[in-house]
Amino acid sequence: MDSYIRSLHHVTATVAGAQDDLDFYVGLLGQRLVKKTVNFDNPGVYHFYYGDEQGTPGTIMTTFPYAGMGIRDGIRGAGQVTVTSFSAPVGAMAYWRRRFTDFAVPYVDDATPFGEDAISFADPSGLLLRLIGSEGDARAPWTGAGVPEEKAIRGIHGVSLLVREPVTTVALVTELLDGTVIGEAAGTTRVGISGSAPGQLLDIVQAADAPHGVNGVGTVHHVAFAAADSAQQLAVQAELRWRGVHVTDVLDRNYFESIYFREPNGVLFEVATMPPGFAVDESVAQLGRALKLPDWAEPNRAEIESRLPSVTY
Numbered sequence: 001m002d003s004y005i006r007s008l009h010h011v012t013a014t015v016a017g018a019q020d021d022l023d024f025y026v027g028l029l030g031q032r033l034v035k036k037t038v039n040f041d042n043p044g045v046y047h048f049y050y051g052d053e054q055g056t057p058g059t060i061m062t063t064f065p066y067a068g069m070g071i072r073d074g075i076r077g078a079g080q081v082t083v084t085s086f087s088a089p090v091g092a093m094a095y096w097r098r099r100f101t102d103f104a105v106p107y108v109d110d111a112t113p114f115g116e117d118a119i120s121f122a123d124p125s126g127l128l129l130r131l132i133g134s135e136g137d138a139r140a141p142w143t144g145a146g147v148p149e150e151k152a153i154r155g156i157h158g159v160s161l162l163v164r165e166p167v168t169t170v171a172l173v174t175e176l177l178d179g180t181v182i183g184e185a186a187g188t189t190r191v192g193i194s195g196s197a198p199g200q201l202l203d204i205v206q207a208a209d210a211p212h213g214v215n216g217v218g219t220v221h222h223v224a225f226a227a228a229d230s231a232q233q234l235a236v237q238a239e240l241r242w243r244g245v246h247v248t249d250v251l252d253r254n255y256f257e258s259i260y261f262r263e264p265n266g267v268l269f270e271v272a273t274m275p276p277g278f279a280v281d282e283s284v285a286q287l288g289r290a291l292k293l294p295d296w297a298e299p300n301r302a303e304i305e306s307r308l309p310s311v312t313y
């Protein structure tokens, strides 16, 4: 099969307060807010996209801050992305331990099964995150949020999927999403998507008896994979349909186009196109400054803005 998928595209989580979210991802982790928009399926809620300067696929973390909207807390469990990991230079880990201490954010040392230095922590909504010390992550980091270049987060490292039967998930990602098994340790299978660099990694963690996860505040909603273009996305969609997997039609997300499906253990997957990207409706220099709405929501801008909490960053 040709190579359809290049890397992870983004990870999307259901979180609590909008201001707390910005303070954490921009103020502490040093990410760039590359887009301030609304949840296209629920325009009363923000959709924040964080990443590198341009929001390159594989660096993007996105959140729906649902505080005050009556959304219950999620339950971590099988059939979910349970940990989202970021990548920083291995020599920067001491800096990050100090920084977490300075910000009074608790963390625990948590080396990965593959011997990487890492710390685990939670965002303000309880979402489980990890920072992994990486050798040779060549991606240029965003430095506009005050973290020095040599210390700054390079992007997403990978995600950990908790599943009951890894074999079916491994089969799907290797057969359809250009994955290759690159490591096995301590009940965890590491799959690289079109490579083995940070931004391309899935850790598939076996938990045969884990209760199923429930989406809600403090959990990941889905993980997206990057297709180079629409043709490659449609090829994945066709292959899924041929296999009898329910997959959505192509949905226009303004900054990419998306299809969604559940992998065999229930984790919600998305395949998103790399184009057009976040500079489609504002300049790279201005990314994230103004509230951007899709054309269909513009007529309701005043009402939408009146319902969203005001935030500073």
Ligand code: ZN
Pocket (backbone or CB within 6 Å): 010, 012, 222, 224, 270
């Ligand atoms: Zn998505």
